[in-house]
Amino acid sequence: MGVNVRRAAPRSSLAAVLAAALAAIAGVATACSGGSAPVDLVSVSNGGCGSSWHLAGPGWHTFQVHNAAAENAEVDLVNPANGAVYAEVEALGPGTTSPMRLNVGSGSYAFRCLFEDFDPLTGPTVVVGGRVRGSPAILPVTSNDLLAPAREYHDWVAAGLSTLVRQTAAVAADVRGGNLGAARTGWLTAHLTYERLGAAYDAFGDFDQKIDGRADGLAGGVDSARWTGFYRLEYGLWHGQGARQLTPVANTLAADARGLRAAWPTMQIDLIDMGLRTHEILENALQFQLTGHDDYGSGSTLATIGANILGTRELLAVLRPLLVPRYTGLPAVYTWLDRLQTLIEATRGPNGAWLSVSVLDLSRRQQIDAACGQALEVLAPIAVITEPRRT
Amino acid sequence: MPDQADPVQAESVRRRAFLRGALGAGAAGAVAGAAAGFAYQATRPAPASLQALENTEAGLLPPVPFHGRYQAGILPRSQRQTAVIAFNATADGRAELTGLFRTITDRARFLTAGGTPPPAGIGAPPSDSGVLGPAVVPDGLTVTAGVGSTLFDERYGLAPRRPARLTPMRAFPDDDLDPAQVGGDLVLQLSAGNADAVLHALRDIARHTRGGMQALWRIDGFTSPARPAGTVPRNMLGFMDGIANPDTGDRAQMNRLVWIQPGTAGEPAWTAGGSYLVVRLIRMLVEFWDRVDITEQENMIGRRRAAGYPLDSTSIGATPDYAADPSGAVIPLTSHIRLANPRTPQSADSRILRRGYNYDRGLDQVGDLDIGLIFTCFQQDIKRQFEAVQTRLAGEPLTDYISPFGGGYFLALPGVVDGSDYLARALLT
Numbered sequence: 001m002g003v004n005v006r007r008a009a010p011r012s013s014l015a016a017v018l019a020a021a022l023a024a025i026a027g028v029a030t031a032c033s034g035g036s037a038p039v040d041l042v043s044v045s046n047g048g049c050g051s052s053w054h055l056a057g058p059g060w061h062t063f064q065v066h067n068a069a070a071e072n073a074e075v076d077l078v079n080p081a082n083g084a085v086y087a088e089v090e091a092l093g094p095g096t097t098s099p100m101r102l103n104v105g106s107g108s109y110a111f112r113c114l115f116e117d118f119d120p121l122t123g124p125t126v127v128v129g130g131r132v133r134g135s136p137a138i139l140p141v142t143s144n145d146l147l148a149p150a151r152e153y154h155d156w157v158a159a160g161l162s163t164l165v166r167q168t169a170a171v172a173a174d175v176r177g178g179n180l181g182a183a184r185t186g187w188l189t190a191h192l193t194y195e196r197l198g199a200a201y202d203a204f205g206d207f208d209q210k211i212d213g214r215a216d217g218l219a220g221g222v223d224s225a226r227w228t229g230f231y232r233l234e235y236g237l238w239h240g241q242g243a244r245q246l247t248p249v250a251n252t253l254a255a256d257a258r259g260l261r262a263a264w265p266t267m268q269i270d271l272i273d274m275g276l277r278t279h280e281i282l283e284n285a286l287q288f289q290l291t292g293h294d295d296y297g298s299g300s301t302l303a304t305i306g307a308n309i310l311g312t313r314e315l316l317a318v319l320r321p322l323l324v325p326r327y328t329g330l331p332a333v334y335t336w337l338d339r340l341q342t343l344i345e346a347t348r349g350p351n352g353a354w355l356s357v358s359v360l361d362l363s364r365r366q367q368i369d370a371a372c373g374q375a376l377e378v379l380a381p382i383a384v385i386t387e388p389r390r391t
Numbered sequence: 392m393p394d395q396a397d398p399v400q401a402e403s404v405r406r407r408a409f410l411r412g413a414l415g416a417g418a419a420g421a422v423a424g425a426a427a428g429f430a431y432q433a434t435r436p437a438p439a440s441l442q443a444l445e446n447t448e449a450g451l452l453p454p455v456p457f458h459g460r461y462q463a464g465i466l467p468r469s470q471r472q473t474a475v476i477a478f479n480a481t482a483d484g485r486a487e488l489t490g491l492f493r494t495i496t497d498r499a500r501f502l503t504a505g506g507t508p509p510p511a512g513i514g515a516p517p518s519d520s521g522v523l524g525p526a527v528v529p530d531g532l533t534v535t536a537g538v539g540s541t542l543f544d545e546r547y548g549l550a551p552r553r554p555a556r557l558t559p560m561r562a563f564p565d566d567d568l569d570p571a572q573v574g575g576d577l578v579l580q581l582s583a584g585n586a587d588a589v590l591h592a593l594r595d596i597a598r599h600t601r602g603g604m605q606a607l608w609r610i611d612g613f614t615s616p617a618r619p620a621g622t623v624p625r626n627m628l629g630f631m632d633g634i635a636n637p638d639t640g641d642r643a644q645m646n647r648l649v650w651i652q653p654g655t656a657g658e659p660a661w662t663a664g665g666s667y668l669v670v671r672l673i674r675m676l677v678e679f680w681d682r683v684d685i686t687e688q689e690n691m692i693g694r695r696r697a698a699g700y701p702l703d704s705t706s707i708g709a710t711p712d713y714a715a716d717p718s719g720a721v722i723p724l725t726s727h728i729r730l731a732n733p734r735t736p737q738s739a740d741s742r743i744l745r746r747g748y749n750y751d752r753g754l755d756q757v758g759d760l761d762i763g764l765i766f767t768c769f770q771q772d773i774k775r776q777f778e779a780v781q782t783r784l785a786g787e788p789l790t791d792y793i794s795p796f797g798g799g800y801f802l803a804l805p806g807v808v809d810g811s812d813y814l815a816r817a818l819l820t
Contacts, residue, residue, distance in 0.1 A: 085512065085513045086512060087510060087512050087513075088512070088513055101507070101510045102510055102512065103509070135509070135510065135512055136512070136514065137512075138512065138513050138514045140513065326514070327514070336602065339483075362479075363479070366479050366481055366605040366607075367481050369481075369605050370481035370601060370602050370603070370604070370605045371481075371602065373601030373602070373605075374601040374602030374603075376601075377598065377601055377602075380515070380516050381514055381515035381516065383516075384511070384513060384514060384515055384516060385513065385514055385515075387513075389513070
């Protein structure tokens with residue numbers, strides 16, 4: 001169930017991405033239909049960071065930021081009083097120019113240049129007087145800021161993995177003993193435990209494919225002998241496969257869970273992933289669970305979404321101190337996660353049994369789709385806000 | 392489809408439905424159905440100027456002013472590209488529903504005017520998909536919003552404000568409706584010069600309204616260039632479609648035929664400036680059609696296929712003279728244009744403002760093309776107008792070559808008059 005690996009490297013490697021950015025330059029300079037947005041050229045080098053820039057006044061501005069240095073640069077327009085960032089240009093290659101557009105309001109503005117292997121440079125400050133509202137500035141989040149949340153999260157995952165080991169061992173024992181009814185019940189419990197840990201997919205490395213891989217992409221699909229993990233076991237338990245056939249599958253799952261727990265203390269969480277996962281877990285839930293794609297027979301994808309919501313909430317909890325001062329949309333995140341969770345819970349049948357997505361009526365389905373989609377929209381900014389930045 | 396025709400007759404006379412239709416026309420309640428989608432009516436075509444054509448190709452159609460008493464997408468001629476999307480409201484209560492209409496309005500206001508989307512800074516992903524480049528070009532975009540009868544159920548307390556003539560879409564005898572492609576609490580029609588502008592608008596609006604509404608069905612359409620130039624765009628049957636319509640420049644006529652008149656018709660006051668919108672999704676069985684003799688095709692429609700002339704005339708815009716042809720010797724009594732608009736005083740107030748678009752959705756199960764017509768029309772009264780036309784078309788020979796499968800009845804909302812107004816304000820306040 002791995003989250004797709006995506007997004008280029010974190011900030012330290014200011015690689016690529018240039019071509020696309022460059023293509024836009026001419027267009028932006030001329031196409032601003034916001035009226036007479038002034039265009040200003042700002043040159044940066046490791047000798048000076050916008051040393052001769054000026055601001056005519058408040059309103060929309062497009063700065064053409066030119067890198068006159070021999071190294072890649074990141075250029076931010078900041079409030080020099082507290083380092084809050086109004087706008088940024090990333091990965092600006094030597095000799096290249098990229099637009100930076102913003103609505104300038106009352107306040108203090110200075111360019112800050114970050115060249116690889118050099119200390120940050122901050123240029124002269126320009127103060128815009130009066131009381132005009134402009135684009136807001138946001139305090140950048142640093143790697144340092146993310147260390148404590150990541151540690152907290154790492155510990156939480158470790159605890160979850162111990163539970164996972166216990167639960168997968170119980171499932172394996174049930175399968176070996178031929179208690180397939182108990183195995184089906186235990187399977188769901190253990191799978192939801194794993195799905196709650198969603199934020200750590202990439203950090204689980206190859207273990208995720210072993211423990212929660214889909215049959216997609218395997219030659220032979222569900223008949224592939226290489227297919228292992230929860231979904232493989234689900235397929236067997238709900239498609240009439242016997243204890244004998246499933247014993248090695250269940251044993252392998254339990255062994256992989258133990259392997260992961262053993263490896264976890266030395267596995268690191270990439271700091272950039274902390275924010276990315278806050279929406280990626282539910283992106284996957286939308287793509288694979290809400291569609292029913294990952295239903296290999298148990299009809300429990302709605303339960304999986306419930307677990308994914310809990311995993312998302314844990315990430316939000318550890319990031320909360322960073323988010324509260326930076327993200328005005330945070331209350332809406334909780335509003336929509338609450339609504340989604342309530343709607344998911346309400347689908348359960350008598351005795352708390354989970355229903356397959358496919359049997360929900362259209363109205364209920366659309367309510368859930370709407371809440372999931374809206375939750376994702378309000379979650380998405382968190383990844384941008386909590387991307388670790390140099391300051 | 393060909394079925395119970397007398398085999399002897401079928402052998403001896405021109406075949407299939409054309410004839411059967413003619414014979415069966417007297418049978419009460421016979422196959423109704425065909426779309427009114429072929430209601431050729433008066434007035435001459437207005438060929439696009441060369442400049443407009445170039446602008447269309449360059450994606451540079453000028454903005455269509457969004458504010459006005461009526462929604463801007465109702466009266467203009469069909470644009471080159473369109474999408475019709477029906478939604479169900481998922482807003483939780485009246486306040487959220489109002490928020491939904493405000494958001495749709497805000498997005499439509501921006502998208503139709505164009506401009507540079509605000510930069511997101513380090514606080515969010517880009518605010519725009521970028522599909523139209525760094526600055527959003529209007530490309531003639533119009534956003535037309537309507538509401539369906541289901542919005543007036545118990546969820547939002549709107550039952551007392553239900554428009555008098557808004558019902559679920561009727562199934563006509565020859566329809567083959569797919570429930571998944573019928574109805575909806577809301578409908579949006581997005582039209583522009585190019586498909587990228589339409590899709591950009593749809594993505595933008597959907598992104599901003601995910602919690603408030605969910606798409607139910609969607610269809611994309613296009614208007615062909617007039618071929619040859621200076622004539623009228625053709626449908627997938629090869630015939631010019633929408634040769635004429637009521638004169639949209641004639642205000643009195645629009646007030647009689649298109650705009651709802653709440654003062655006189657028992658309609659709630661909030662409907663002033665609105666118009667009923669009928670959408671019919673009509674598959675055309677073009678493979679079958681292409682196996683039909685040209686004379687039979689032209690008799691079914693009532694016009695020449697190549698030139699668009701009525702069969703009794705030598706110009707596109709000519710008014711057919713049915714009085715001179717009472718037995719249908721020239722223009723058959725069962726031809727589409729004759730049934731749809733008999734040009735009698737009694738039929739005058741059933742005229743509709745129709746806007747057709749072609750659609751192309753790939754293939755069906757037997758490898759035939761799934762193409763056809765998105766029939767849309769605006770009117771003051773669906774029963775008096777669309778349904779009357781549709782009823783007159785019952786049993787027309789054309790029904791064998793088309794299959795209506797979806798659509799809905801909606802009320803296109805009153806226009807948004809200024810920057811503080813929003814769609815459905817009069818309904819919701």
